Every structure is written in structure tokens, then in C-alpha cells.
Amino acid sequence: MDASESGRRILSELMGPDYVEKKDKNRNAFNEAIQQYSEEVCFGRIWARDGIDRKTRSVINIAMLTALNRPAQLSHHIEGALTNGCTVDELKEILLQTAVYCGLPAAGEAFRVAEEVLRTRGLLD
Missing domain, CATH: 1.20.1290.10 (AhpD-like)
Incomplete structure (x- = not known):
């Protein structure tokens, strides 16, 4: 599982699947980069750490x-x-x-x- 997929899974576990669905509905060409950054870096890399x-x-x-x-x-x-x-x-x-x-x-x-x-x-x- 890559960092983006891992981030989406963690985000769903933390905030609930409805939150992720709402984020997906609000995703567009303008905010796509920041949404991907959040999923991949914040949740997929940092929140996924064991420290x-x-x-x-x-x-x-x-x-x-x-x-x-x-x-x-x-x-x-x-x-x-x-x-x-x-x-x-x-x-x-x-x-x-x-x-x-x-x-x-x-x-x-x-x-x-x-x-x-x-x-x-x-x-x-």
C-alpha cells in the first residue's frame, strides 16, 4: 500500500468514512494538490509512523x-x-x-x- 492509500485509510479510521467521502466530493482541479499532500504526507507518512x-x-x-x-x-x-x-x-x-x-x-x-x-x-x- 502506498502512502496515499495508507493516508486515506488512516483518515477514514480517524474521522470516519463519511468524512473521506465528503472530502472526495469537494475535490477539484484547484484543491487536488493540497488534498493529495494531506493524504500522502500528513496521514500516509506521519500519522502512519510507529513512534x-x-x-x-x-x-x-x-x-x-x-x-x-x-x-x-x-x-x-x-x-x-x-x-x-x-x-x-x-x-x-x-x-x-x-x-x-x-x-x-x-x-x-x-x-x-x-x-x-x-x-x-x-x-x-
Whole structure:
């Protein structure tokens, strides 16, 4: 299996097959290169490595995306973190940690995004 195929498989495992189908429907001549890069490099090469487990990768991504204030990507990676075994309490602690190092506005936005995902999944009242 090449890196692109491996990336698509990992992406499907993390985000679900519906996510991959939606990405495929939105693929066009303009965004094809960045989509392929994401599948091949991000997921097919980096996420496929054995050095750290997927849950740890998810924790790192949540912290980085909070610091970078990337709510759309954060939402996807919170979904992935839940798939990878992160609990609601662990997500809360990760985001509290980011408040200290990334600032309250970034962490506040990350909490908002996380709450939306958790409510959608029926994990919050």
C-alpha cells in the first residue's frame, strides 16, 4: 500500500468514512494538490509512523491547533481524538493547559469548538 492509500485509510479510521467521502466530493482541479499532500504526507507518512500512538498525536494536534487558532481543523481533530480514546475530561484538561500557554482567548475558542463537537456526539448536556 502506498502512502496515499495508507493516508486515506488512516483518515477514514480517524474521522470516519463519511468524512473521506465528503472530502472526495469537494475535490477539484484547484484543491487536488493540497488534498493529495494531506493524504500522502500528513496521514500516509506521519500519522502512519510507529513512534507515538494516535491518541498522543491527537493531543499534540489539539494543543497546536488551539495555539494557531484554527477552529475548523480543531473540530475535526477533536472528533479524531475521541475516536483515538481521549475522554471528555482529558479534552478539558488539554484545553485548560492551552489557556496557560496559548492565552485565554485561544483556549476559550477551543472550548467553544470542543463543546459543539461533544454536544453533537451526545457527550454533553
